[in-house]
Amino acid sequence: MTTATAATAASGCGTASAGHGAAVAAPPEPSVGEEGRDRSALLVGLTAYVAVLGLVVVLALRQSEGHLIYVLDDPAIHQSMASHLVEDGTWGVEPGRFESASSSPLWTTVLAGFIALAPVGDDAGPLVLNAVAALVVVAILLQNQAVLRPARGRHADTLAVVAVVTVVLFLPGLTLVGMEHVLHMALVLGAVVLVHRQGEGELVHWPRWLPYLLLVLATLTRLETAFVAAGIAVAALARSIDGWGPDGPAAPWRRQSRQAALVGLAASVPLTAVVVWTRLMGQGLLPNSVAAKSQPEPTAPPLYRAAIERFTADPLVAVVTVVLAMALVLAWRQPRRFVFPAVVTVVAVALHMALARIGWYERYQAYLVVLAVYAALQLIPEALALVRARRPRASLAAIVVLALLPFCGTKLFLTVDSGLAVSDTYRQRYQAGRFLAEYYDGEAVATGELGYVSLLHDGPITDVLGLGDHEVLRERLATGRPDAAYWERLMAERGIEVVAVYPSTIGDETPEGWLLAGWWSLPRRTVTAFQPEFQFWATTPEALVELQDHLRRFTPELPGGIEVEINEEAAVEAAQLGNPEPPAP
Numbered sequence: 259m260t261t262a263t264a265a266t267a268a269s270g271c272g273t274a275s276a277g278h279g280a281a282v283a284a285p286p287e288p289s290v291g292e293e294g295r296d297r298s299a300l301l302v303g304l305t306a307y308v309a310v311l312g313l314v315v316v317l318a319l320r321q322s323e324g325h326l327i328y329v330l331d332d333p334a335i336h337q338s339m340a341s342h343l344v345e346d347g348t349w350g351v352e353p354g355r356f357e358s359a360s361s362s363p364l365w366t367t368v369l370a371g372f373i374a375l376a377p378v379g380d381d382a383g384p385l386v387l388n389a390v391a392a393l394v395v396v397a398i399l400l401q402n403q404a405v406l407r408p409a410r411g412r413h414a415d416t417l418a419v420v421a422v423v424t425v426v427l428f429l430p431g432l433t434l435v436g437m438e439h440v441l442h443m444a445l446v447l448g449a450v451v452l453v454h455r456q457g458e459g460e461l462v463h464w465p466r467w468l469p470y471l472l473l474v475l476a477t478l479t480r481l482e483t484a485f486v487a488a489g490i491a492v493a494a495l496a497r498s499i500d501g502w503g504p505d506g507p508a509a510p511w512r513r514q515s516r517q518a519a520l521v522g523l524a525a526s527v528p529l530t531a532v533v534v535w536t537r538l539m540g541q542g543l544l545p546n547s548v549a550a551k552s553q554p555e556p557t558a559p560p561l562y563r564a565a566i567e568r569f570t571a572d573p574l575v576a577v578v579t580v581v582l583a584m585a586l587v588l589a590w591r592q593p594r595r596f597v598f599p600a601v602v603t604v605v606a607v608a609l610h611m612a613l614a615r616i617g618w619y620e621r622y623q624a625y626l627v628v629l630a631v632y633a634a635l636q637l638i639p640e641a642l643a644l645v646r647a648r649r650p651r652a653s654l655a656a657i658v659v660l661a662l663l664p665f666c667g668t669k670l671f672l673t674v675d676s677g678l679a680v681s682d683t684y685r686q687r688y689q690a691g692r693f694l695a696e697y698y699d700g701e702a703v704a705t706g707e708l709g710y711v712s713l714l715h716d717g718p719i720t721d722v723l724g725l726g727d728h729e730v731l732r733e734r735l736a737t738g739r740p741d742a743a744y745w746e747r748l749m750a751e752r753g754i755e756v757v758a759v760y761p762s763t764i765g766d767e768t769p770e771g772w773l774l775a776g777w778w779s780l781p782r783r784t785v786t787a788f789q790p791e792f793q794f795w796a797t798t799p800e801a802l803v804e805l806q807d808h809l810r811r812f813t814p815e816l817p818g819g820i821e822v823e824i825n826e827e828a829a830v831e832a833a834q835l836g837n838p839e840p841p842a843p
Contacts, residue, residue, distance in 0.1 A: 298408045299400040299419050306420040307396055310430040310673070311389065317677035318434060322684040323817055326381040329679035329786050330619060331687040333384050333436030334709030335726065336360055340370035341380065341713070349539075351712040351726040352719055358536045358545045359708070359726040364478035365438035384436035391440040392429045395628060398447050399427075402455070403635035405642075405655035414656035426574065426662055427628055428620055428669040434676050438479050439621045443628045445476035446486045450629060453490055453521075454598045457497060457509075473524035478532070481548060482614055482625065487525035489605035491518035493598045499591060541728045550724050550731055551615060565611045572616055572623055573665040578630040579607045585637055594640055599633035619679075619786065620669055634659075675785045682787035683710075685780060685820050690758050690792065691715055692815075697808040702754045706763035720752055722763060742769040746797075755801035760788045772797050773832055775805040776824040778816070799832035 319326070328334070335351065339360050342348040350357035360366040365387075372383040400406070400419065408416035424430055432440050449472035455461045456469070473490075476483040498514040533543050542549050559567065569576055582600040589597060607626050610616070616623040638655045663670075672679070691710035694703050704720040705711045712719055712726065722745070724731030730748070733740045746769040749757070757764075757772070777793045784790055794809060796802040806824055813822045 297401070299403070299406045299415070300397060302408045302416055302419045303396045303400045303423045304393060307392060307423050307429055310424045311392075311433055314430045314434055314673065314676045315385070318680040321677040321681040322688075325684060325688070326385065327680050327684045327688055328384060328436030329431075329434050329676060329683060330436070331683055331707050331709035334687075334691075334713040336362070336366050336369055336437065337373075337380065337383065338709070338712040339366050340373050340383070343367070343370040344374045351708060351721075352717070356539045356541075357726050357728060358539070358541045359547070359721075361481070361545045361547045362438040362442075362479050363532060364475060365441060368441075385433065388433040388436065388440045391444045392433055394444040395427065395429065395440065395447060396423055398444065398451055399628065399632055399635070402451050402632065405635060405638045406653070406659065412653055412656070414660065415653050418653075418656035418659040421660055421663055422631060425666050425670050425673070426631060426659075428624065428666075428673065431619070431669065431673045431676055432621060432624055434680070435619055435621055437621065439624045442476060442480040442483070443625050445472050445479060446483060446625050447628050447632060449473045449476060450486065450490065450599060450602055451632065453494070453517075457494075457598060458595065470520055470524040473521065474528050477525050477528040480625070481529060481532075481544070482610060482622075484525045484529065485606040485609040485614075486602065486625070486629070487521050488609055489602035490521045492605045493601035494518045494521065496597070496601055542731070546728055546731050547725045550734065561612065568616050569607070569611045572620075572627075572668075574662060574669075575607060575616075575623055575626055575630060577665050578634055578662070579604060582630065582633055582637065585641070596633060596636035596640060599629065599636055603629045603633045620672060672785070678783070679785040681819070682780065682784050685817060686778065686787055686792045687711070688714075689778070689816055689820070693808070693812050694756070694758065696812065698756055701756075702752050704749060704752075704754045704757040704759075706759045711758070718752065720748065720754060722757070722759060739767060742767045745769055746771060749797045755797050756805055757795040757797060759793055759795070761791055761793055762789060768795070769797075773799065773802045773828045774825045775802055775828055776809045776822065779821040779823065780819065781821055782819070796828075796832075802828055802832045 318329075338351050339349065342350060342353055343366070346353045348354055348356065349360075351359050368387060369383050372387060373380050376383065376386070399422075406415045406419050406422075408419055427443075429440065432443075449469040452461065452464070452469040452472070456464070456466060473483060473487055476486070494514045494517045497509040498511045532545070536542060536545065569579075582596075583604050586597065586600050586604065603626070606629060610623065610626060614622065638658055642654055687707045688710045690705065690707060691712075691714035694705075694711055695714040695716065698717065699715065700717045702718040702720065703711070703715065704722055706722045708719065708721045708723070708726045719726065721727040721730060724734045730740075733744060737744075745764060745767060749755075773796045775794045775796050777791050779792075780787060780790045782790075794805060796805045806828070809822065809824060816822065
């Protein structure tokens with residue numbers, strides 16, 4: 259894989275420039291570019307990741323009765339699309355119908371290749387691919403730093419490496435998310451490290467086009483790569499400022515502007531290709547999920563306030579970004595090694611907070627975290643050198659890294675709760691897919707939980723959130739929230755009699771003619787379930803009896819921990835709808 263190539267390229271081959279190493283007097287740790295680098299951090303990091311991931315997976319399997327289920331429903335959307343791509347050549351969630359339902363064309367394509375070629379079960383695809391990508395992330399990061407060096411007597415360094423891999427980067431948790439975010443981390447980190455080290459005069463034997471290829475692949479993985487590309491372009495141009503070149507003198511403006519232009523092309527060409535492709539297929543400029551999440555809420559605050567709220571929502575990103583920005587000010591026009599990755603990180607964070615979202619299982623900002631950590635690991639040795647740190651018994655660098663843990667509370671809690679998060683998905687979205695597959699296979703259904711329903715159910719699916727249904731998405735973009743008349747008309751036109759949703763998905767816009775047949779409840783604290791209750795609606799009085807009968811028959815097949823309620827009053831409502839009272843005289 260290309261990411262593996264990047265890891266090898268960025269892991270220390272090549273020769274460091276002599277000039278930069280003399281810029282900081284008496285560094286407490288060896289330069290990143292030195293030959294014979296210490297690989298103890300890499301071994302500790304890989305071991306920690308594998309051990310924690312193994313524990314997390316075992317706990318998850320116990321919660322899902324041995325089924326390999328992910329913490330979110332979304333991975334199953336990619337699995338469904340990949341399966342259709344292999345089986346019938348369709349890019350969508352049902353055979354023969356194109357839908358731009360994937361925000362990550364590369365991830366879906368790679369997953370399709372896994373399904374077609376791998377000897378293990380299809381469900382393992384996201385886990386295996388994410389684990390490989392996570393190992394690449396660990397290799398790139400820890401082989402391109404020199405401040406954390408676990409060894410006998412340096413226990414703080416060992417703890418710091420374990421903390422970075424398992425908590426700060428949140429790699430075990432992101433692996434069980436089952437989506438493209440770890441691959442994206444590997445690609446953007448590899449690109450930034452290559453451009454950085456090539457600019458420092460290192461890695462001279464590696465092709466200069468490799469980081470641009472990684473940026474192309476990263477853009478096809480996540481469109482937020484454009485923010486990283488902008489950061490690289492700004493950092494490249496900054497090198498033309500006198501004093502910020504690797505050896506002090508400014509790099510030629512023409513060379514740096516050419517590099518900035520190439521970086522822009524590497525990100526814009528694949529983005530343009532995605533836009534042209536989706537438009538030629540009769541859909542929007544961006545994948546459905548990107549377009550849906552880009553729509554501002556009617557009550558959304560002004561852009562500047564929303565950006566501030568997003569920036570402060572992840573304390574880790576906020577703290578490290580502020581520190582990097584302050585370091586850039588203090589190191590103005592000085593040939594410091596950390597300047598390039600710090601500029602990339604600060605620019606990417608600023609653009610992301612202004613234009614994109616963060617959160618939802620800490621995945622949207624994962625690539626920003628790994629860039630921030632890489633930049634911080636370049637900053638720490640230079641900062642310690644300025645305060646004349648001299649290899650203390652308890653590594654100051656490790657203490658600095660461990661000081662980030664209080665800002666990683668959400669990541670730590672989600673790692674601990676990963677089994678419970680899997681249980682949420684298994685006992686709601688996965689069971690809904692099983693139920694609709696068993697009793698409504700081949701029939702049209704509607705849901706707001708597209709993943710496991712589209713993976714397990716064979717037949718037309720209406721996604722009421724619009725992620726896998728461009729017609730619904732257009733209505734949502736036009737109206738903000740479709741009204742009851744729209745839903746009633748759409749279900750009648752498509753012949754849909756069963757709708758499986760969370761209570762808030764359609765909410766007050768639920769048509770009066772729909773009948774709540776029953777619901778499943780999780781009588782405990784939930785992690786990734788939108789709500790404890792998951793509902794089943796009949797869109798016509800005629801469909802109610804059959805739906806309730808199916809719910810009763812399916813109840814013994816449900817795993818423990820689910821409370822089933824059948825709405826007995828619905829039969830009375832159905833009778834009233836079927837035999838309305840005459841109007842009063």
